[in-house]
Amino acid sequence: MHFLAEMASVYDEFWNRLLSVVGPLMFLYAPVSIFAGEKIAQQLLKNDNYCEDTIRIRPYFVFSRLFVTTVFCWAFILALQLKAYSEMIVCMLVFAGYAGMFICLPCLVRVRYTPDCVSFVEWRKEYTIPMRNITKITWERIGRSLDYSLVIYTDSGRKITLHSAYYIGLNRLRALYDSLYG
Numbered sequence: 167m168h169f170l171a172e173m174a175s176v177y178d179e180f181w182n183r184l185l186s187v188v189g190p191l192m193f194l195y196a197p198v199s200i201f202a203g204e205k206i207a208q209q210l211l212k213n214d215n216y217c218e219d220t221i222r223i224r225p226y227f228v229f230s231r232l233f234v235t236t237v238f239c240w241a242f243i244l245a246l247q248l249k250a251y252s253e254m255i256v257c258m259l260v261f262a263g264y265a266g267m268f269i270c271l272p273c274l275v276r277v278r279y280t281p282d283c284v285s286f287v288e289w290r291k292e293y294t295i296p297m298r299n300i301t302k303i304t305w306e307r308i309g310r311s312l313d314y315s316l317v318i319y320t321d322s323g324r325k326i327t328l329h330s331a332y333y334i335g336l337n338r339l340r341a342l343y344d345s346l347y348g
Contacts, residue, residue: 186248194237203312207330210313211305216335221277224334231269238264272332279339281346284318286326295320303343316340 210226238261245254276287284300286293295318302319306327313331316339320326330336 186244186250190241207307207313210330211337214330214334214337216338218335219279219338221279221328221333221335221339223273224330224332227272227332230331234264234268235261272329275328275333277328277333277335277339279342281342284339295324297343297346300343300347303340305340 210224216222238257241257242254245251245257274287274289278285282297284295284297286295299321300318301321304317304319305314306317308315308327308329311329311331313329315330316328316336318326318328328336
């Protein structure tokens, strides 16, 4: 019985220390998403005025990811000060997953378009979709994101999602499609 009580106290100590490092991260994100989410999404669409026939990484994306990286660095330093090495490892694993999904993947996507086709490069694979094979291009709000997404539906059933927080030039692609088929 003494062993179970000791294990429970170690378990509680681990979660308390982990939440002391990760908790402030959640408290920073929640007010921004609740109170300023729609305003941020509208401003991103309003300021999307890139003029070339290509879609590029948005400066907002770079600065927001630098902010998140800074917050994770703060969590690492805090974990080191508390000598919470297991919590630091958990934060590093979470950050590695975050960096892979929300930093590397958007940076690996390249999009170019002409009145005839839209070309995507993802993970060194290039996909060219003729404009006539696109059935619909629409703005959608994807759950729990602070932005709108330009969703491209093809006649083969493929759905391509491009977030306005990641990329600039999406309004121009939508306007081109609307002028051709709208």
